[in-house]
Amino acid sequence: MPFDTGRPEMTAEEFRLLRDFVYAYCGILVRDDMKYVMERRLWPRLEALGLTDFSTYYRYLRFDAQRRSELETAVEALTTHETYFFREPRQLKAFSEEVLPVLERRNARTRRLRIWSAGCSSGEEAYTVAMLLLESGRFEGWDLEVYGTDISRRVLSVARLGEYGPSALRSTSPDKLARYFVHVGPNRVRVRDDIRAMVSFGHHNLRDVDTVPLTSRVDAVFCRNVLIYFDAPARQRVLRLLYDKLVPGGYLMLGHSENLINLSADFELVHLRGDLVYRRPELGGGGGT
Amino acid sequence: MSEEGRNAEEVRYRALLDLDVSRPEAREELVTGLHDESWRVRRAAADGLVRLPERGAVVERLIAVLGERDETGARNAAAEALSGMGASAVHPLVHLLGHADPDQRKFAADILGQLALPEAEGALVAVLLEDGDLNVRVAAAEALGRVGGRGAAFALERVLSNPEPLLRLSALESLAALRHPPPLAEVVPLLNNPLLKRSAYRVLGLIERPEVVALVCRGLAASESRSTREAALVALGQHSARMADGGRPAMYAAVGEALRRLLGAVSWVASALESGDIEVKTGALVAAAALREPRLAPLVAEVAQEERLVPEVMRTLACFGPETGRELLASMDRLSLPAREAAGQVLVDMVDPSFVPELVQMLDWGEVDLKGVAARALGRTGALDAVEPLAGFLSIPELAGVAARALVALSAGFRAQVLQALQTSLERGAEPVVLNALVRVGGTSQLPLVRRIAREASVPLRATAVEVLAAVDPSGGLELARVALVDEAPRVRAAAVRVLGQVGDVSLAPLLQRALADDALEVRLAALEAVGECGAVALAADLEALVRHPDGAIAFRAVRSLARLGVLRDEVIQQAVGHEDHEVVKAALLAGAASGGGEALALGLLDHAHWDVRAAAARVLADSREERLLPPLLNALLSETDALARRALVDAVERLSGR
Numbered sequence: 039m040p041f042d043t044g045r046p047e048m049t050a051e052e053f054r055l056l057r058d059f060v061y062a063y064c065g066i067l068v069r070d071d072m073k074y075v076m077e078r079r080l081w082p083r084l085e086a087l088g089l090t091d092f093s094t095y096y097r098y099l100r101f102d103a104q105r106r107s108e109l110e111t112a113v114e115a116l117t118t119h120e121t122y123f124f125r126e127p128r129q130l131k132a133f134s135e136e137v138l139p140v141l142e143r144r145n146a147r148t149r150r151l152r153i154w155s156a157g158c159s160s161g162e163e164a165y166t167v168a169m170l171l172l173e174s175g176r177f178e179g180w181d182l183e184v185y186g187t188d189i190s191r192r193v194l195s196v197a198r199l200g201e202y203g204p205s206a207l208r209s210t211s212p213d214k215l216a217r218y219f220v221h222v223g224p225n226r227v228r229v230r231d232d233i234r235a236m237v238s239f240g241h242h243n244l245r246d247v248d249t250v251p252l253t254s255r256v257d258a259v260f261c262r263n264v265l266i267y268f269d270a271p272a273r274q275r276v277l278r279l280l281y282d283k284l285v286p287g288g289y290l291m292l293g294h295s296e297n298l299i300n301l302s303a304d305f306e307l308v309h310l311r312g313d314l315v316y317r318r319p320e321l322g323g324g325g326g327t
Numbered sequence: 328m329s330e331e332g333r334n335a336e337e338v339r340y341r342a343l344l345d346l347d348v349s350r351p352e353a354r355e356e357l358v359t360g361l362h363d364e365s366w367r368v369r370r371a372a373a374d375g376l377v378r379l380p381e382r383g384a385v386v387e388r389l390i391a392v393l394g395e396r397d398e399t400g401a402r403n404a405a406a407e408a409l410s411g412m413g414a415s416a417v418h419p420l421v422h423l424l425g426h427a428d429p430d431q432r433k434f435a436a437d438i439l440g441q442l443a444l445p446e447a448e449g450a451l452v453a454v455l456l457e458d459g460d461l462n463v464r465v466a467a468a469e470a471l472g473r474v475g476g477r478g479a480a481f482a483l484e485r486v487l488s489n490p491e492p493l494l495r496l497s498a499l500e501s502l503a504a505l506r507h508p509p510p511l512a513e514v515v516p517l518l519n520n521p522l523l524k525r526s527a528y529r530v531l532g533l534i535e536r537p538e539v540v541a542l543v544c545r546g547l548a549a550s551e552s553r554s555t556r557e558a559a560l561v562a563l564g565q566h567s568a569r570m571a572d573g574g575r576p577a578m579y580a581a582v583g584e585a586l587r588r589l590l591g592a593v594s595w596v597a598s599a600l601e602s603g604d605i606e607v608k609t610g611a612l613v614a615a616a617a618l619r620e621p622r623l624a625p626l627v628a629e630v631a632q633e634e635r636l637v638p639e640v641m642r643t644l645a646c647f648g649p650e651t652g653r654e655l656l657a658s659m660d661r662l663s664l665p666a667r668e669a670a671g672q673v674l675v676d677m678v679d680p681s682f683v684p685e686l687v688q689m690l691d692w693g694e695v696d697l698k699g700v701a702a703r704a705l706g707r708t709g710a711l712d713a714v715e716p717l718a719g720f721l722s723i724p725e726l727a728g729v730a731a732r733a734l735v736a737l738s739a740g741f742r743a744q745v746l747q748a749l750q751t752s753l754e755r756g757a758e759p760v761v762l763n764a765l766v767r768v769g770g771t772s773q774l775p776l777v778r779r780i781a782r783e784a785s786v787p788l789r790a791t792a793v794e795v796l797a798a799v800d801p802s803g804g805l806e807l808a809r810v811a812l813v814d815e816a817p818r819v820r821a822a823a824v825r826v827l828g829q830v831g832d833v834s835l836a837p838l839l840q841r842a843l844a845d846d847a848l849e850v851r852l853a854a855l856e857a858v859g860e861c862g863a864v865a866l867a868a869d870l871e872a873l874v875r876h877p878d879g880a881i882a883f884r885a886v887r888s889l890a891r892l893g894v895l896r897d898e899v900i901q902q903a904v905g906h907e908d909h910e911v912v913k914a915a916l917l918a919g920a921a922s923g924g925g926e927a928l929a930l931g932l933l934d935h936a937h938w939d940v941r942a943a944a945a946r947v948l949a950d951s952r953e954e955r956l957l958p959p960l961l962n963a964l965l966s967e968t969d970a971l972a973r974r975a976l977v978d979a980v981e982r983l984s985g986r
Contacts, residue, residue, distance in 0.1 A: 051971055055939060075634045078672075086728055100910060101880035103821070103849035120632065120664045203694055204660045205667070225660060225692055303340070303370040306333070319337040 046084070048077040052092040056080070056112075059099060064113055064189060065245035065272030079115040083108070114190040117267060119159040123166050123202070124209045126262065126294050132312035133258075134170050137289050141257050142176045144287065150181040152256040156244060156280065157264030158186030161197025161237070162206050165229050167260060168236040169218050185252055187242035197239045200229040244268075244276045255285045263293035270301065277302045281318055290316040336365045343371040348378050354385060361392055361408075362401040369400055373408035382415040390419055393434050406434055410441035417442060421450040429460035436463060440470025448476040455482050465497045472501025480507040487513045492522050499526035508533035518542065521554075528558035529606070532565020539566055540578055544585035547614070556589075560599055560610030567613045568639070575616075579646070583617035593620050600626040605633055612639045616646040621654040624670075628655060628662055631669035644673040652677035656685050659700075660692055671700030680710035687716045695725050702726060706733025711741050718748035727758035738768040750776065756784070759791035766795045774800055781807055789814065790822035801830040812838060817847035824850055828857025836863035843869055852880060859888025867894045874899050879908030886911060890918035897924060904928060909937035916940070920947045926956065933963040941967070942975035949979035957983050 048056075053073045061067050068076050080095065087108075089095050099109050124130060145151055151171070155164035164186030171177055171184070188194055203225050207215060219227035240251035244264070259280050265273045280290055281304045290305055292298075298305055298316060305316035343360045346353055357379070360372025379385045389412075392398070392405035409416050416438070423435035436454060439447040451474060454467040468486065471479035483498040487509060495517065502509055503526065511534050517527035528546060531539060543566065546559025563582065570578065586592040596618060599611035608630050615623045624647055631640045644651065655670045662670060678686065682704065689701035702720060705713040714737055720730035731749070738745040749757075749765040753776065762780060766773050774796065781792035793811045797804025804826050811823035824842045827835050842854035843866070855873070858866045870892075873885035886903045889895040895918050903915035912935065919928040929944040941963070948956050957980065964976045 050974075051939060051942065054971055071635050074638050078637070085732075097883070097910065101852070101883055103847075103852050103880075105880070122663075203692060203697075205662060205664070205694070208661060303367040303374075306367065319340075320334060 045081055046091045048073060048080075048092045052096060053077075055096050056092065056099075059096065060109075060113060060116065061269075061272075063109055063245075064243050065269075065275065066113065066116065066267045067269040067272065068116060076116065080112060083112060083115060110189075110191065114192050117190065119188075119190065119193050121159045121162045121263075122206045122208055122210075123162045124211075124214070125163065125166070127209065129262075129291060129294065129313045129315070130166065130170060132310045132315065133289075133291065134174055136310045136312065137258065137315065138171070138174050138176060141289075145180075145257065148181075149177075149179065151177060151183070152252075152254060153184045154252060154256040154259045154283065155184060155186045156242075156259055156261040158188050158197060158239065159190070160193045160202075160206070161186055161200065161229075161239065162202070163260055163262065164197065164237045164239070165200065165218075165233060168233045169214070171236070172218075172233065182236055184237045185256070186237060186239045187244075187251060188239075189241070189243045191241055194239050194241060200234050201226055202229075244279065245272060247275070247279045247282075250279065250283060252283060255283055256288060257285055258289040258291065259284060260291045262291060263296070265292065265296055273301050277304065281305065284318040286318055286320045288318050290318070292316065336368060339363060339368045340365065340371050343368060343375055346375055348375060349380070354379055354381075354388060358388060358392065361404040362398060364400070366400070369404035370407070373404045373411070376408040377411040382412060386412055386416045386419050389416075390423060393423075394428075394431060396430070402434070406438050406441075409438045413442070414444060414446065417444055417446045421447060424450055424454050429458075429463050432458065432460065432463045433466045436466035436470045440466070440473045443473040443475075445474060445476055448474050448479050452478050452482040455486065461491055461493065464491075465493050468494060468497035468501050472497075472504035475505055480505055483507070484509045484513065487517070492520070496523055496526055499523060499530055503529045503533070506533055508535065511536050511538065515542070518546065524555060525558040525561070528562040529565065532562035535569065540581050544581050547582065548585040548588050553595075556595070557599065557602075557604075557607050557610075560614060561604075561606040562610070563613045564606055564609030564611075564639075568609070578613070579617040582614060583619075586614060586618055593618060593623065596620075597623060597626055600630055605636070608633060609636060609639060612636065612643045616643040619647050619651075621647065621651045624651040624654045625658040625662060625666070628666035628670040631665040632663055634665070637665070637669055640669045641673060644670065645676070649677055649679070652682065653685070656682070656689065659689065659697060660694075664696070667694075667696060667700070671696070671703075674700060675704045675707055678704045678708050680708050683708050683710045683712050686713070690716050690720070698726055699729050702729045702733050706736040709737070709740055711737075711744065713737060714741055714744050714748055718752060721749070721752035721757045721761045722755060724758055728760045731758075731760045731764035735764050735767055742768060753780065756788075759787045762788060762791050762795055766799055771799050774803065778803075778807070781811070786816040786818050789816070790818045793819065793822040793826055797826040797830050805830050809838070812842070817845070817849045820845065820847065821849045821853040824853040824857050828853070828860035831857070831861040833861065833863050833865065835861060836865045839863055840866055840869060848880075852884060855881065855884035855888055859884075859891035862892060864892050864894055867892060871896075871899050874903050874906075874911075877907070879906070879911055882906055882908065882911045883914055886914040886918060890914070890921065893922075895919075895922065900924070900928065904932070909935075909940050912937070912940050913943045916943055916947060920950065926951050926953065930956070930959055933959060934966075938969040938972045941969070941972040945972070945975040945979040949975075949982045952983065954983055 053076060056076065057068045084095050087098065089098060099105055099112060102108065141151060153167050155167060158164045164184050168184045171182055186197055201222060207227065218230050218233055220230060222228045242249065242251055261280060265276065268276060284290065306319050308315050308317045343357065346356060357372045357375045360368055363369050363372065376385055376389065386409065389405040389409050393402050395401060420435045420439050424432050426432050436451060439451060451467045451471050455464055455471060458464050458467065468483060471483060480502065483502050486494050486498045489495055509530055514527050514531050517523045531542060543559050543562045546555050549555040567578065589595065596611055596614045599607050600615060600623065602608055602611065612627060612630060615627050624644060627640060627643050631637050652674055655674055659667060659670060686701045686705050690698055692698065702717060705717055714734065717730045717733050720726040734745045734748060746769050749761055749768065752761050753765060762777065766777060777792050777796050780788050781796065784792065793807055796807050808823040808826035811819050814820050827839060839854050839858050842850055845851050845854065858870060867889060870885045870889050873881050876882045882903065889899065900915045900919050903911050906912055916925065916928050916932060919925045925947045929947040932940050932944040935941050945960065948960060960976055960980050960983065964973065964980060967973045967976055
């Protein structure tokens, strides 16, 4: 029975086996200095499954009938999903004031706009983008869609529900809080229904290039603080995927501490007044939409 | 750039990406690309050159580009390409270190640093100590910080007394990168030098001498300079990371005393905790542990966003005491997720019965992880009024496990109340883990309820009931398991098979044989395990046939069960050793070793493609205690490149040679 088990220590060999296995599954690399993090995050799984050591857990992931779902659970445990509304405001301001006008002009004929929040976690970023689209006042009557995808099914269910507490709102101003949320409890708010209707969520492993749940190319991708989980080859694969899914001239937004140096020259760096973003060049391989 | 210009650039970029590198002209086309006005094109050209087959000729060509003094972009792109060429670039670059032009020598040193190959150590040391140009020597010092080696470390130590501050600075930085502590006497004079003190404190943190803490404290108390204090914090963090827990109280006392002499120490430590510099943050954690100011606790928890620092965050929070627990609890819903995780874990260890009201309030918050923390903590309070709120979570799948475990913990003091809560929850159709907890707390008195559930409840509850009953009443469990073997749900059948394995005997072989052919993989896997567990030797032939199964899960269990039955034949072991799945190979190796035939197997596996098989083979050979096995182990050690397999080989050699 899974009670009162002492907390086992992960050996170097167990760490390496688990790390390599997780990497092969999703390209997420747990660095050597993260052994403690892996041990701490996976220990509750051992506890829940009634296992006594990490070797047994590794074999469970490899050989048990429930291996696939447990592997997904393990990856969920290893990725932190830290996010909140209106994170990295400088970039969001540049997106609103400088990128959206360009996209408005480019897509004026189709009046259609698609934005992908890749690695959307519990949905705060995808909803933030939807709020920015609405707030810009540029797209009334347009066909707008924001897609949020993440490898964790658990966070996606939170995203769909659209209910959040103070931690998720720590960068949200009172006026935005009043405008885009409704109170559902003393410490809980829910994203307004019309904004939730603009956003779709889906499960996707960014390593898996064949199953992107997007039917058409997108005009902008937010992939902020996601590449940090991957090593260089996996980052290059992910960037190739993002490149392929962007329309020529489409924008890529990375986290403020991320850049493409030594990773990809496929994208061109765009110097906006308020920030630097990347863009898929107008011409190039990959065919049309 | 105009739209037209951007399009032309994209065309050139794509052309280089699509270039056929096997064509003879490819090299010069790529070299032309190195001279392009666009960085993207230059980058594509550099990448292309790295992919060319004739590496020697490419290296020479790239070195020629390095000499084009007016072509800054091309030279940098050539340097980038050279740093991707690996060992084939080392000798020509070492040769370039002797070039008459210092600019070329500096390039060579920089690129050798990027390559970080030990073959360059000697040449770089010579440049560091003898080159006539300061910039080249500085580049060599920086390169040695990446190349490493004993010669590099000692040469860097030697230039610490050089009159050129830039050279001393780069030497200090490289020593820090190599984590090589220089003599304390060399470092102390540099602690007051405004240019060098930050780096000097960094290496000071690497020196294991008792005087170091006092020097760091002096830096911390230096009220005139924020940068000195930050440098001291960096050293403190470094020093603390190597310190055993026993030495910490004395260090905290000394640091606390130094900080209390500093005006506004708490706000200063608070801002250091929010610094963007991870080394400053590390030291700030130690300072916070020394101050134990509850207001700092949420900021300390936020440092957990830097995952590498999580252990230090936990250690720091644990120093604070119960008042901090309340501070953390009050700010929990505003903390970031990593901070909540760290704070929650510490909080669980801090609580006492007086925390119950706040924890119950936390159970009302929306986030599942916060509720989980609260539930775990309630289990640790030892308070009766924690039982009821926990019972409320037994029907919520995400929280039932943690709530049930918390209730089991509380049952030590309030058995009847916990039993009542678990029973009520089960009557309302709770999660399987609740049934598990009920039997854990109530023992055999709960059997009637378990039997009833086994007949009528949901699939997960039925499956759990079968296993739980067997755990407390083996004969009753076996009887129920036989019935469950024909349950329509695979999960229940698999549970029944596990029970047959755990409490059954060889007479159940026919039932297990049927389970081995079940439609559901879940049941077949359970049956493979159960055959070995209950000693059903009659099924050995069925298992042997499965050793060759391509699914590692099946082959692995077949090997283990045969070994457990004691009937794993050499021929079957050989088949398993040839399996594609390395875990099957290891299982066969360990089984072979247990039956006395491990040495030959292990010798054959010392060059297996998978590192962990090689490591396992080394361990099997070490266990043999046969000195005659030393030569093949030493031989394997010579060619082993994997760190963990190498460690296993070194251990084996040491054990067999009696060291």
